[in-house]
Amino acid sequence: MSLEKFFNAIDANQDIYVQRLKEIVAIKSISGEPECRADTIFMGEWFLAELERLGASTKRVEPGTQEIGGRTLPLPPVVLATYGTDPLKKTVLVYGHYDVQPALKEDGWTTDPFTLTEDKEGRLIGRGSTDDKGPVLGWLCAIEAHQQIGLELPVNVKFCFEGMEESGSEGLDAVIVQEAQAYFKDVDCVCISDNYWLGKTKPCLTYGLRGVSYFMVSVKGPAADLHSGVFGGTVHEPMTDLVQLFSKLVDSQGRILIPGIMDQVAPLTDEERKLYDGLEFDTADLRAALGTETEIHDNSIDSLMHRMRYPSLSIHGIEGAFYAPGSKTVIPSNPIGKFSIRSVPNMDPARVTELVKAFLDAEFEKLGTKNTLEVSCDHAGRPWFSSPNHWNFVAGARAVESVYQLKPDLTREGGSIPVTLTFQEALDKNVLLLPMGACDDGAHSINEKVDRRNFVEGIKMFGSYFHELAKVVME
Numbered sequence: 001m002s003l004e005k006f007f008n009a010i011d012a013n014q015d016i017y018v019q020r021l022k023e024i025v026a027i028k029s030i031s032g033e034p035e036c037r038a039d040t041i042f043m044g045e046w047f048l049a050e051l052e053r054l055g056a057s058t059k060r061v062e063p064g065t066q067e068i069g070g071r072t073l074p075l076p077p078v079v080l081a082t083y084g085t086d087p088l089k090k091t092v093l094v095y096g097h098y099d100v101q102p103a104l105k106e107d108g109w110t111t112d113p114f115t116l117t118e119d120k121e122g123r124l125i126g127r128g129s130t131d132d133k134g135p136v137l138g139w140l141c142a143i144e145a146h147q148q149i150g151l152e153l154p155v156n157v158k159f160c161f162e163g164m165e166e167s168g169s170e171g172l173d174a175v176i177v178q179e180a181q182a183y184f185k186d187v188d189c190v191c192i193s194d195n196y197w198l199g200k201t202k203p204c205l206t207y208g209l210r211g212v213s214y215f216m217v218s219v220k221g222p223a224a225d226l227h228s229g230v231f232g233g234t235v236h237e238p239m240t241d242l243v244q245l246f247s248k249l250v251d252s253q254g255r256i257l258i259p260g261i262m263d264q265v266a267p268l269t270d271e272e273r274k275l276y277d278g279l280e281f282d283t284a285d286l287r288a289a290l291g292t293e294t295e296i297h298d299n300s301i302d303s304l305m306h307r308m309r310y311p312s313l314s315i316h317g318i319e320g321a322f323y324a325p326g327s328k329t330v331i332p333s334n335p336i337g338k339f340s341i342r343s344v345p346n347m348d349p350a351r352v353t354e355l356v357k358a359f360l361d362a363e364f365e366k367l368g369t370k371n372t373l374e375v376s377c378d379h380a381g382r383p384w385f386s387s388p389n390h391w392n393f394v395a396g397a398r399a400v401e402s403v404y405q406l407k408p409d410l411t412r413e414g415g416s417i418p419v420t421l422t423f424q425e426a427l428d429k430n431v432l433l434l435p436m437g438a439c440d441d442g443a444h445s446i447n448e449k450v451d452r453r454n455f456v457e458g459i460k461m462f463g464s465y466f467h468e469l470a471k472v473v474m475e
Ligand SMILES: C[C@H](N)C(=O)N[C@@H](Cc1c[nH]cn1)C(=O)O
Pocket: 131, 132, 165, 166, 167, 168, 194, 195, 212, 214, 414, 415, 416, 417, 418, 443
């Protein structure tokens, strides 16, 4: 059966879909900012209403509360929905997140981050356009287009959308475990669209993710910020201690210096090494995404392996430090440094935390400072790895081919979606990552975008995936 009519409907409706994306990009659902919590909850409600408009039955789950900045806030709702309950059809569970990373125009955006703006090249620029509002909306547009042309959906779809993914998916694991034998009982496979192609033109299917352990390092000294002219040279400065500690975590070649971390990494086999030769990726792709020529490795295979199968450590920022323009002469009293470690098979988050704390405590001891140190792991998600030979991947590959006339790359992703492994384990079902966006989308960065082409063809790909799933033989 040809999906031509369905594809044509999507082409014809694309401006409506873009307009809808504009509407939701404008909702500041930043899970990490307490003052945006009401907007984040509203974003969840928007999706509940949209799913109901499409005829899905919905369930709003309140995953509890969160302590943040001395406040207790309600967590945004987990949006569950069921579209179709035909026992003769397969059931696919689609997961996505409606929260976004923070964004300020003064970070360097060329346009307001919460006003979706299309440029001459068809880039739809705005926070969440690719991560992950565009893909989440895309699934719903694919269903709506079926309704418009009177084409029956050949599978049942369950949805699970959360509003805390960018902040460690707090509360979600418990919901999944609780619903595994209830709301998710009939699920045959899982699909997530929340990562990116390796390059700009060739789609991929993804079968692995790195985990992430996010650390806060607080150094406490004087009771309040001080005048550096009056107190400089007379007091142990917390920022100096923090900078010393941070200089010991990772070197400029990206090598993690914390003893024991690299020992846990699964060894590279010959078979795995060969997989990288088949991937279409070169240093030019990396440079295009970086916008500079500042890559560490002198060949693309090493770059790929360091994204996909080795851990990395990134220093993100320092809270409570002076970072504004100007030259304020302050001694910050309690800077909190933030860094994360991306973990890979066979790393265990509990062991990572143990090693990080032991190392920082020992290094702090050596500084001979009277300040105090507190290290905590804010959130930790495990790495995930799945079987790309499963029928779910066969359906995904056929969907890609039907829209792009290309065989997708098979990739592992450097980023993290903590809940992926929870779905795989709690439901005991295969999970496929089917990205919509390209390598240069700039998720988490300034000028995040999704190309109109990726958005529109991505909606077609999602619809086609439903049809390929219906056809593929479950083994
Ligand atoms: C890959 C996904 N789109 C994503 O961006 N995930 C985040 C998850 C996270 C964990 N802590 C904070 N955010 C990521 O990989 O950074």
